[in-house]
Amino acid sequence: MIELGLAPMLCPEGSQVSEAVMETIKEILEDVFPVRVQALPAINSPPEAYDSVRRQHSAPVILKSLLAAHPANPAKLLAVTGGDLFIPMLSFVFGQAQLGGRAAVISMARLTPEFHGFDPDLQLLLRRARTVALHETGHLFGLTHCQTQECAMRLATNIHQFDLKRAVLCPGCAAILLENLR
Amino acid sequence: MKANWQILVVDDEEVMRESMAAWLREDGYNVDVAASGREAIELARKTDYAIHFIDLKMPGGIDGIETLMEIRRMRPDAAIIIITAYATVDTAIVAMKEGAQEYIVKPCNPEEISLLVSRIIKVKNLQRENRILRQKLTRQYQFHDIISKSPRMREILDLAGEVASLRSTVLIRGESGTGKELIARAIHFSGDRGAKPFVAVSCAALAESLLESELFGYEKGSFTGAAERKKGKFELANGGTIFLDEIGDIPPKLQADLLRVLQEKSFYRIGGNEEVRVDVRVVAATHKDLKQAVEDGAFREDLYYRLNVIEIRIPPLRERKEDIPLLAAHFVDRLSHETGKDVRQISDPAMRILMDYDWPGNVRELENAIERAIVSSRAPVLTEDDFSFLGEGAASHTFRVPDNMTIEAMEKLMIEAALRRTGGNVKEAAASLGIDRSTLYEKLKRFGIER
Ligand SMILES: [Zn+2]
Numbered sequence: 001m002i003e004l005g006l007a008p009m010l011c012p013e014g015s016q017v018s019e020a021v022m023e024t025i026k027e028i029l030e031d032v033f034p035v036r037v038q039a040l041p042a043i044n045s046p047p048e049a050y051d052s053v054r055r056q057h058s059a060p061v062i063l064k065s066l067l068a069a070h071p072a073n074p075a076k077l078l079a080v081t082g083g084d085l086f087i088p089m090l091s092f093v094f095g096q097a098q099l100g101g102r103a104a105v106i107s108m109a110r111l112t113p114e115f116h117g118f119d120p121d122l123q124l125l126l127r128r129a130r131t132v133a134l135h136e137t138g139h140l141f142g143l144t145h146c147q148t149q150e151c152a153m154r155l156a157t158n159i160h161q162f163d164l165k166r167a168v169l170c171p172g173c174a175a176i177l178l179e180n181l182r
Numbered sequence: 183m184k185a186n187w188q189i190l191v192v193d194d195e196e197v198m199r200e201s202m203a204a205w206l207r208e209d210g211y212n213v214d215v216a217a218s219g220r221e222a223i224e225l226a227r228k229t230d231y232a233i234h235f236i237d238l239k240m241p242g243g244i245d246g247i248e249t250l251m252e253i254r255r256m257r258p259d260a261a262i263i264i265i266t267a268y269a270t271v272d273t274a275i276v277a278m279k280e281g282a283q284e285y286i287v288k289p290c291n292p293e294e295i296s297l298l299v300s301r302i303i304k305v306k307n308l309q310r311e312n313r314i315l316r317q318k319l320t321r322q323y324q325f326h327d328i329i330s331k332s333p334r335m336r337e338i339l340d341l342a343g344e345v346a347s348l349r350s351t352v353l354i355r356g357e358s359g360t361g362k363e364l365i366a367r368a369i370h371f372s373g374d375r376g377a378k379p380f381v382a383v384s385c386a387a388l389a390e391s392l393l394e395s396e397l398f399g400y401e402k403g404s405f406t407g408a409a410e411r412k413k414g415k416f417e418l419a420n421g422g423t424i425f426l427d428e429i430g431d432i433p434p435k436l437q438a439d440l441l442r443v444l445q446e447k448s449f450y451r452i453g454g455n456e457e458v459r460v461d462v463r464v465v466a467a468t469h470k471d472l473k474q475a476v477e478d479g480a481f482r483e484d485l486y487y488r489l490n491v492i493e494i495r496i497p498p499l500r501e502r503k504e505d506i507p508l509l510a511a512h513f514v515d516r517l518s519h520e521t522g523k524d525v526r527q528i529s530d531p532a533m534r535i536l537m538d539y540d541w542p543g544n545v546r547e548l549e550n551a552i553e554r555a556i557v558s559s560r561a562p563v564l565t566e567d568d569f570s571f572l573g574e575g576a577a578s579h580t581f582r583v584p585d586n587m588t589i590e591a592m593e594k595l596m597i598e599a600a601l602r603r604t605g606g607n608v609k610e611a612a613a614s615l616g617i618d619r620s621t622l623y624e625k626l627k628r629f630g631i632e633r
C-alpha cells in the first residue's frame with residue numbers, strides 16, 4: 001500500500017471544502033488506487049500563490065509549498081482547495097499534478113453548480129469531486145490523458161466536457177496503471 | 183500516438199514554461215523547454231518538434247520573432263505558435279507574416295489551446311501516415327514487378343486485368359502471404375475505377391461490433407463513445423472498390439448485412455434510419471475453403487454464391503517452387519539495400535534449403551526469412567547457416583530445452599515461430615498457440631515482436 005496524504009486547504013478567497021467532499025475523495029481513491037489515504041490536517045493556502053489581479057491561485061506555487069511542507073512523507077500528496085486555480089499560460093485549471101510525481105492539487109471552485117449559475121447540488125458536487133480527484137491522482141501515478149469518453153483521465157476544458165466523464169478509469173487506463181505500478 | 187510527438191516551449195519565465203510543459207505532458211506529449219531564443223534554436227536544430235510555443239517578449243538579444251524566423255529557416259514546415267501577454271495588431275501581423283501558425287494571448291482559454299494543439303497534431307499524423315502509405319505502395323509495386331516474371335503469376339495478373347472493368351464481385355483464394363491484396367489492387371487500378379478509392383478492410387482483425395461500425399459507419403450518439411457521425415468503409419469506397427480480406431471470418435449477423443449490401447447496393451449506418459446508397463465493387467479474399475465452410479454451416483450459401491462470381495486462386499509458394507530463386511534474389515537485392523548491409527547473393531547450399539522448405543507463410547514468409555538472414559549475416563553471401571532457423575520447426579522431434587532458458591524467452595521463441603509459420607497472421611498464430619488473439623497481441627507488445 002502506498003501512503004497518500006489528503007489535505008484540505010484553507011483559502012480566504014474561496015469557500016471552505018466540506019467534510020463530505022473530503023470523505024468521498026478518500027473513498028474513491030482507496031477504491032481505485034493501491035493507496036492508504038492519510039487525512040492530513042488542514043493547511044493554509046500560501047499567500048504568495050494568490051494573484052490579486054486574476055483573483056486566482058497559482059497551481060504551481062501551491063504544489064511547491066505543498067512539497068516544502070511535507071518534504072519526505074507521505075509518498076503522495078493531494079490538496080483540495082476551494083479557491084480557483086490557474087497556471088500562468090491558461091485562464092484556469094481544475095487541478096494540477098506532477099506527472100508521475102508526488103504532489104497534486106484540485107479545486108472545487110468551478111465544480112460547484114453555483115459557479116455556473118445553478119442551485120447548489122451536493123450529489124453533483126461530490127460526483128465531480130471524485131472525478132477530479134481520480135484524474136489528478138491518475139497523473140501522480142503516471143497516467144496521461146485518455147480519449148475514452150467516460151474515463152476520468154479524459155481532458156476536460158469546460159464543465160460540460162467534465163460532466164461527460166465518470167469517476168472511473170477505463171480498462172485501458174486501469175491496465176496502464178497496473179503496468180506503471182509494476 | 184501522442185508520445186511520438188515532441189513539443190518545445192520557449193519562455194524566459196520559469197514558472198510560465200514549466201507549468202505549460204507540465205500541462206502538455208499530462209496530455210501525453212513529450213515536451214522540452216528553453217529559457218531563451220538562443221537555447222530554443224539550439225534545441226530545434228537537433229530535434230524536429232511538432233509544435234513550438236514561443237513567447238514574443240524575451241530579453242537578452244533574440245526575441246520571439248527572431249527565434250521564429252531562425253527556426254523557420256532551419257525547418258520550413260515547423261508549426262510555430264507565438265505567445266504574448268497583450269495583443270497588438272502590429273506584432274500579430276509580423277508574427278503571422280513570418281510564418282507563425284497562430285498567435286495567442288495569455289492567459290489563454292484551455293479549450294482553445296487544446297483544440298489548436300490537436301488540430302496541428304492531426305495534420306502531422308496525416309502527413310506521417312501518407313508517407314508510410316507511400317513507402318508501402320512503392321514496396322508493393324516492386325513486388326508486382328517481380329511476381330509478374332513468374333509465368334503462373336503472370337496468368338493470374340492477366341486474369342485480374344481482364345475482370346478489372348467488370349462490376350462482378352471477385353473472390354480471391356490463397357493462403358496467408360500469397361499476395362491477395364496485391365491482386366485486389368491490380369484489379370482495382372487496372373479497371374475504370376482506378377482513379378476512385380480503393381479501401382481495404384481486414385475482417386479478421388476486428389471484433390464483431392467494431393467491424394460492423396468500420397464497414398457501415400454510425401450516427402452520432404448511436405452508442406457510448408459515438409461523439410460524431412462516422413462514415414463506414416462502404417461509404418468511403420463509393421465509386422471505387424472495397425477489399426474485404428479474410429471474409430471467411432465474418433460473423434453470421436454481418437454475413438446477412440453484407441448480403442443485403444450486395445443485393446440492394448444500400449445499407450443503414452448503425453443507429454441510423456436513412457438509407458445510404460453506394461456504388462462499390464466488392465473484392466473479397468480468404469485463406470479458408472469457403473465451400474467447406476458453407477457445408478459446415480459456418481458461412482451463408484447465398485452470400486458465398488454472391489461473392490464467388492469470379493474466383494481467382496493464388497497458388498501457394500510450395501506449388502510454384504520454380505519462383506523461389508527469382509523471388510529470393512529480388513528480396514536480397516532490395517532488403518540488403520534497405521538494411522544497409524552489403525549482402526549480394528545466396529550460396530547454392532542455402533538456396534537448396536530454400537527450395538526444400540515448404541513455406542507455409544508463402545512469399546511473405548520468404549521475405550521475412552531473407553530479411554532475418556541478412557540482418558544476422560556478416561558476409562556478402564548468405565550461407566545455409568544464415569537460414570538454420572528454418573529447420574527449427576522440422577527438428578522438433580529432437581527438441582531439447584536449452585540450458586538456462588527462461589520461460590519468457592521460450593514463450594517469445596514460440597510466438598515468433600508461430601508468426602513465421604502463419605506469415606504474420608495473428609489469428610492463426612494465436613489458434614496454433616492455443617491462446618486467444620487479445621492475449622497474443624498483448625504478448626507481442628510486451629516482447630516487442632514485430633509482425
Ligand atoms: Zn482512460
Ligand SMILES: [Zn+2]
Nearest residue numbers: 135145155208
Ligand atoms: Zn489532466
